[in-house]
Amino acid sequence: MAWKVKEVADLVGISIRTLHYYDEIGLLSPLQQTDTGYRLYLQEDLEMLQQILFYRELDFSLKDIKQIIHSSSFDKQQALEQHRTKLIQKRNQLDALIQNVEKSMKHLKGEVEMTDTEKIDGFDFSDNRYEKEARERWGDEAIEQSKKKVAGMSKETEQKVRDIYSQLASLRHISPQSEQSQAAIKEWFECLNTHFGTYSKEAFKGLGQMYIVDERFTKNIDQYGEGLAQFMSEAMAYFADEKEGL
Incomplete structure (x- = not known):
């Protein structure tokens, strides 16, 4: 037919x-x-x-x-199996986000308590939606190294990332140049270099700029607290400029 x-x-x-x-x-x-x-x-x-x-x-x-x-090695059966695996993962993440929303609604009504960590349960930190921009800025080798580290990221590392973001969110109403803010942003810089690749001070500053010029970054980061992306961008720029001047 x-x-x-x-x-x-x-x-x-x-x-x-x-x-x-x-x-x-x-x-x-x-x-x-x-x-x-x-x-x-x-x-x-x-x-x-x-x-x-x-x-x-x-x-x-x-x-x-x-x-x-259109690759000569494309296998439809294998592709379907991969689709199934990824869609199940996507469904599980959506289920976790729905639970987060429902608990957040109860939290706003005063029916339950919710920790800062629980507020971002279900968000996927392994999905690099900005890979194309990152490759253009810092090259393929750096991104491939980062992807390998993300793929092998432990639950402890994932929790550390969440903790750093939560800590920065709690500081976002003070000066990004303050001692507290700079200590927290230094921890973020070290975390990136330990778990996600090699970031120079210049690359770190550039990443911070993307946090505010790309609305996708801003939206994702501000889930921890409104204005966090702007705060982190300013803190990262100050950190990079100060360290480069040493």
Whole structure:
């Protein structure tokens, strides 16, 4: 059986324009055509579209998806098994976040107590959504080293990261140049270099700038406390400039 582009769009629930775009970039280009030149999607094309949708659900870029599914080593069965594993992980994280939201609602009503650590339960610190920007700034080697360390991050290390962020959040209403603030930001600098790669003072300062110029960073960090991203950025800049001047 073969489907026209509109039929596929209606079946899947995506726009005709999206399918045309996939065709234009070589992501999904059905080879069969009608006598009048219309593309026809076969069963194999639909199976490939399914793979694309799975990868999109897992936040892969179209460029990365194209590279994966058109690789000579691509295995559909293996890919489905990987999708299942990652989607279960995603579901478990969403369940934890839902529990966090429900407990936070009760906390605001005064029904339960909630520690600072509990307030960020469920957030995933291993997902580097900013990898492309980081690679452009600091190169592939540094990022690969960081990814290896993140992959092997222990529960103790993850807890340490949370503790540092919570500590910084508690200081965000005082001067980022204060002795207390600088001691805490120094601990963050040492934590990054110990567990996530090698950061020079310049790279550390640049990372702090990304905390405020990239709204994704700001939103993620400010979950610990409104204004934390701005505070950390200023503290990191002062720390880097002072240390470089020594």
